Amino acid sequence: MKLYKNTTQAVIDSLTQIFGDKKYADKVIEKILKQNSKWGARDRRFIAETTYDIVRWYRLLMEVTPCGPHDYWKLLGGWCAMNEQELPDWVEFEGLNRKAILRKWEEVKTVRKIAESIPDWMDEQGEKELGRIWHDELKALNEEARVVLRVNSLKTNVKKLYREFSEVEVEVTLDERYPEALILAQRQNVFKLPQFKEGLFEVQDAGSQAIAPFLQVEPGMRVIDACAGAGGKTLHLAALMQNKGRIISMDTEEWKLTELKLRARRAGVGNVETRVIESTKTIKRMEKMGDRVLLDVPCSGLGVLRRNPDAKWKLSTEFIEKVIDLQQNILHDYSMMVKPGGKLVYSTCSLMPTENEKQVAKFLTNNPDFTLEEEKHIWPSEGFDGFYMARVVRKA
Numbered sequence: 001m002k003l004y005k006n007t008t009q010a011v012i013d014s015l016t017q018i019f020g021d022k023k024y025a026d027k028v029i030e031k032i033l034k035q036n037s038k039w040g041a042r043d044r045r046f047i048a049e050t051t052y053d054i055v056r057w058y059r060l061l062m063e064v065t066p067c068g069p070h071d072y073w074k075l076l077g078g079w080c081a082m083n084e085q086e087l088p089d090w091v092e093f094e095g096l097n098r099k100a101i102l103r104k105w106e107e108v109k110t111v112r113k114i115a116e117s118i119p120d121w122m123d124e125q126g127e128k129e130l131g132r133i134w135h136d137e138l139k140a141l142n143e144e145a146r147v148v149l150r151v152n153s154l155k156t157n158v159k160k161l162y163r164e165f166s167e168v169e170v171e172v173t174l175d176e177r178y179p180e181a182l183i184l185a186q187r188q189n190v191f192k193l194p195q196f197k198e199g200l201f202e203v204q205d206a207g208s209q210a211i212a213p214f215l216q217v218e219p220g221m222r223v224i225d226a227c228a229g230a231g232g233k234t235l236h237l238a239a240l241m242q243n244k245g246r247i248i249s250m251d252t253e254e255w256k257l258t259e260l261k262l263r264a265r266r267a268g269v270g271n272v273e274t275r276v277i278e279s280t281k282t283i284k285r286m287e288k289m290g291d292r293v294l295l296d297v298p299c300s301g302l303g304v305l306r307r308n309p310d311a312k313w314k315l316s317t318e319f320i321e322k323v324i325d326l327q328q329n330i331l332h333d334y335s336m337m338v339k340p341g342g343k344l345v346y347s348t349c350s351l352m353p354t355e356n357e358k359q360v361a362k363f364l365t366n367n368p369d370f371t372l373e374e375e376k377h378i379w380p381s382e383g384f385d386g387f388y389m390a391r392v393v394r395k396a
């Protein structure tokens, strides 16, 4: 594929904002693509995919090119060399030598943290916590993320939406493990589709779609989604409950709940009430009120690096230690909202036992009125984002 100056410049501008200004990659790309409505689908794909790829392979590219952390043109040149992409005769690429880059790449292929392009500490932690399986999971985390939709069963069904998409040449595939998922064959801006505006689907990774069913909700129940954020799982729970019963969606961030309400309206969800958590009182008022409680807690996000590759360069061990404390506090304090005989699901998008099964084991030791019913991992090597979920039951 030929490089064009304007789209290449857009990649450079995106990298400058992601690494220079430390902005989130998804937000940066979304904004840059919005700024130029004349770009066609191919240009947009080039900008988004190239930027994500350079973010993903940042350490490796710096090593093989070689160049400094803010030498974005060189990073792009290195990326071209490694992807058999022709290098135009531009002054920005002067001094780059394809053969030398490929030679260096061969040299570093045996050093996993460089070849798989992750910080030293992350490789050490992955090895320590996951042992043998870390190698394959890490490789899977470096693949490109697919765009997955969850069909909104309150408004349509998989068959109908599949048929509608095929009529407008939106190619999607199915996966029998995830009955409500449609997987896009090619990345595209699905938010522009009329079917999105009508609330017929949400963008939600397939792994994430396993969590709401794991809570075993039924129509008519009172369900508390205590770390609801912008409501990805709340909307799924509402669909599973056929809009019957009540969902109380809580979060410490009011703006996320505002977004949740907008999404709920679009999705035709009518059984959700939001509550901002201002203090422990908000939780205490709900003591023993939930038939079901979902704790989709903040985490390192190590299971979703495929989707958020910039997190590799922003995460730190200090942050993870803090988040582990927060997870245990949430689990301990918020479990009081489960009524006797009710169930609670603790979930993360991390792969690490310290954030997952070890947290649940500690909780069970300190809270003997709960017992473990089921635990489940979704690994990135299975093809989608990585998740962990555990369901515990409160004694009746």
Ligand SMILES: C[S@@+](CC[C@H](N)C(=O)[O-])C[C@H]1O[C@@H](n2cnc3c(N)ncnc32)[C@H](O)[C@@H]1O
Pocket (backbone or CB within 6 Å): 226, 227, 228, 229, 230, 231, 232, 233, 234, 250, 251, 252, 253, 256, 277, 296, 297, 298, 299, 330
């Ligand atoms: C993994 S995200 C939730 C994603 C959401 N469930 C979804 O499906 O889209 C974790 C959420 O926990 C919230 N959070 C952070 N600290 C919290 C606390 N102490 N109590 C409740 N929620 C908290 C964050 O604001 C964030 O929205």
